[in-house]
Amino acid sequence: MGIKILWYLTAPDGTVPWEPHGRWATGHDHLVQLAQAIDKLGYYGALLATGGDEVNVLASSVLTATKRMKFVAAIYPGLIQPFKLAQIAQTIQRFSGGRLIYNAVNGNDRMLPAQGVHYPHDERYDYSWEYWDAFRQQYAGSSAGYDGKYIKIAPRPNVAAGSTRGGPAQASQGHFPIWGAGTSPAGVAHSVKLLDLYLSFADTPQRLGDKFRRVGAEAAKLGRTLEFGTRLQIIVRETEQEAWDYAQYLVDNTSVEYAIQSIERQLPPGETLESYRSDNPQVQKNLEAIKAGRLPPARDYEIYPNIWTGPALHGFNVLGPLSGTTLVGSAENVAARIREFQAQGVGAFILSGWPLIEEAHRVADLLFPLLDLDHGFEVPVLNPSRRRDVTASLRSAA
Ligand SMILES: Cc1cc2nc3c(=O)[nH]c(=O)nc-3n(C[C@H](O)[C@H](O)[C@H](O)COP(=O)(O)O)c2cc1C
Numbered sequence: 001m002g003i004k005i006l007w008y009l010t011a012p013d014g015t016v017p018w019e020p021h022g023r024w025a026t027g028h029d030h031l032v033q034l035a036q037a038i039d040k041l042g043y044y045g046a047l048l049a050t051g052g053d054e055v056n057v058l059a060s061s062v063l064t065a066t067k068r069m070k071f072v073a074a075i076y077p078g079l080i081q082p083f084k085l086a087q088i089a090q091t092i093q094r095f096s097g098g099r100l101i102y103n104a105v106n107g108n109d110r111m112l113p114a115q116g117v118h119y120p121h122d123e124r125y126d127y128s129w130e131y132w133d134a135f136r137q138q139y140a141g142s143s144a145g146y147d148g149k150y151i152k153i154a155p156r157p158n159v160a161a162g163s164t165r166g167g168p169a170q171a172s173q174g175h176f177p178i179w180g181a182g183t184s185p186a187g188v189a190h191s192v193k194l195l196d197l198y199l200s201f202a203d204t205p206q207r208l209g210d211k212f213r214r215v216g217a218e219a220a221k222l223g224r225t226l227e228f229g230t231r232l233q234i235i236v237r238e239t240e241q242e243a244w245d246y247a248q249y250l251v252d253n254t255s256v257e258y259a260i261q262s263i264e265r266q267l268p269p270g271e272t273l274e275s276y277r278s279d280n281p282q283v284q285k286n287l288e289a290i291k292a293g294r295l296p297p298a299r300d301y302e303i304y305p306n307i308w309t310g311p312a313l314h315g316f317n318v319l320g321p322l323s324g325t326t327l328v329g330s331a332e333n334v335a336a337r338i339r340e341f342q343a344q345g346v347g348a349f350i351l352s353g354w355p356l357i358e359e360a361h362r363v364a365d366l367l368f369p370l371l372d373l374d375h376g377f378e379v380p381v382l383n384p385s386r387r388r389d390v391t392a393s394l395r396s397a398a
């Protein structure tokens with residue numbers, strides 16, 4: 001069974017977009033170009049994260065510029081009524097030929113109250129289950145209403161056949177695909193009831209595989225089977241040296257302040273930068289250097305061959321792998337690492353590298369020919385001669 005490779009369709013972009021000097025002014029034209037690149041290069045789809053442009057609007061605005069890419073759009077339950085979200089989803093599915101997937105994310109206590117969602121962490125998942133359950137029923141065309149603890153929808157009155165008034169205009173469009181995340185016990189319990197595909201930030205292949213096996217076992221108790229996917233940044237080049245040189249360029253262009261802010265967000269509750277001690281000697285050494293105002297060299301954040309916790313837009317995970325974890329290396333080595341993840345049950349990889357359009361091309365050019373992709377269509381070969389070279393080099397390495 002092959003894997004799916006997705007990219008990232010969200011506004012921040014640039015050479016080092018986590019630093020003001022490396023961030024570009026991006027607008028709709030840029031996002032259309034990015035979506036077109038993702039589509040043309042043959043990615044399975046792209047992740048649309050919260051926090052930037054509204055994801056349903058963004059997906060809709062690039063539908064006609066794209067033909068086959070899927071939109072994995074992150075949604076916090078509760079910001080849009082389930083009835084209305086079902087209508088939006090039905091419309092996008094009809095207009096796009098079924099290319100919308102929702103990424104059910106529940107955010108964190110820091111962000112949600114400021115958006116009007118006041119349930120505490122665990123209760124947010126109880127609410128979320130009802131929300132998505134009601135959503136799926138509305139999406140499927142049910143007029144029966146919903147009588148939950150949190151979600152109450154009255155049965156829909158009969159409307160004349162063909163009328164578009166009174167509810168989602170279409171009858172059943174079948175199952176709506178929901179991917180999502182949640183690592184806490186409440187998050188896992190919610191995920192195994194709801195999701196088609198469970199996502200986690202990356203770790204070493206073995207540790208990520210262990211997590212997926214634990215989640216898979218919980219799903220099996222409910223008679224459900226989940227697919228699994230992960231999120232990684234990527235720096236792929238023809239040689240290891242080039243990839244690590246680029247990683248070093250990113251470190252050289254990152255401020256100590258950015259590292260400190262990222263560390264502070266990652267600290268366990270009750271710990272401060274001064275109080276925290278890591279059991280991992282390399283992490284502790286990196287921490288000491290950063291506290292002294294110096295960023296250690298790129299290679300000091302390699303936690304496993306080709307897996308790096310250096311600076312990224314989604315965090316500089318000095319304390320351990322999280323949302324900013326990056327694959328770094330030659331195409332052959334990165335492909336080998338992806339296959340290692342695949343052997344641990346990972347079927348979908350949501351990747352990003354900066355700048356997004358350039359790095360999407362590099363990944364398609366260097367990496368796609370080395371992977372067994374299952375995108376549901378023939379993935380174009382960007383450079384047929386490279387494909388022959390790589391096949392030959394794999395043969396000679398064997
Ligand atoms: C692949 C992936 C994408 C995510 N995207 C978002 C996002 O767009 N917005 C957001 O607030 N959180 C996002 N999250 C984080 C989740 O909202 C949540 O905070 C995280 O999974 C921790 O859940 P927990 O509190 O149950 O452990 C994402 C997580 C993963 C694994």
